[in-house]
Amino acid sequence: MRFILIILCSLSLVTTLLWAQTSTNVRAQPLAEVLVDFERKAPAEVRALNDSTIAAEVSSVVLMVHADVGQAVKKGDLLLELDPVDYQLNLKQAEANLASNRARLSQANVRLKRARTLGGKQYISADELLENETAVMVFEAEIQANEVAVSIAQRNLDKCSLVAPFDGVVGQRMAQVGNFVRNGDPLIAVTQVDRFELDAEIPDGQADELLNAGMIRFESRGQSWPVELLRLSPVINSQGRTRQARFVFTDSAPAVGRSGSLVWRVGTGMLPSNLISRRNGVLGVFVLGSDYARFVPLPGAQEGRPASVDLPDSTMIITMGRERLQDGALVSVQQ
Secondary structure, three states: OOHHHHHHHHHHHHHHHHHHHOOOOEEEEHHHHOOOOEEEEEEEEEEEOEEEEEEEOOOOOEEOOOOOOOOEEEEOEEEEEEOOHHHHHHHHHHHHHHHHHHHHHHHHHHHHHHHHEEEEEEHHHHHHHHHHHHHHHHHHHHHHHHHHHHHHHHHHHHHOOOOOOOOOEEEEEEOOOOOEEOOOEEEEEEOOOOOOEEEEEEEEHHHHHHHHEEEEEEEEEEEEEEEEEEEEOOOOOOOEEEEEEEEEEOOOOOOOOOEEEEEEEEEEEEEHHHHHHEEEEEEEEEEEEOOOEEEEEEOOOOOOOEEOOOOOOOEEEEEEOOOOOOOOOEEEOOO
């Protein structure tokens, strides 16, 4: 009997030693404690809804500048004046030509009326009557051309006064009094400051995620602002394979020109990528059994990305010591 007890104790000791030699030390945590929210990022920049550089539409000398950098302006406020003298003279000339031809038309109509009376009595020939009718038509055509010339001259004169196209702030002033400017030269820039938008370039493979994404925000210099998707371009940039997305700020907004990151949540309750292992070409996660590790495949998982997992929250996930584990391997849980 004593001999049998000695053998049993020896077997127990051997079993303990074998266990110690073959089990792997691991650490584990409940699934609910390791899940994370999966987010993506893309470069983004704050832009004004309207940011206009106002250019000269006629050539002239800058006469006066009424607004400077940083000054708030209202729609229609006078920003800058160009010397209008040449355009005032052009308008007067066009108006004079119009008045002259109107007077000539009046005389031509009188002559035509007389010619028709005489023609009815056969005192003048048909050719003379036709000449009078033609003269009236010529003057009518010239008057139409004169009216167009007056309109053009008036428009050019109006273009000597540049006004704010919307409420905003002067962001840049390029014009100086006395400068000669030509048609197309930039003179002053106005930025709308009551509504900002956010532009971002999104990789094509991720762009559609924004349509159902939660918690979209703009991050810059340690600060965060919530935004909403305004529109997503269907056009793919051939160079960067990106699509442009535009967002509106739902609350306050940072300054125009500020750059940072657009951040959006793709999924909640995702298993971090660092807890996903590959065994025999299959991606999965090691969970803790009673005294062994169990490899659970994760369908749809991708290398280096968080993955969805369909397991109870209380499932113990092996978080450390899984590097050489195989399915069914003995483990010893370390605290």
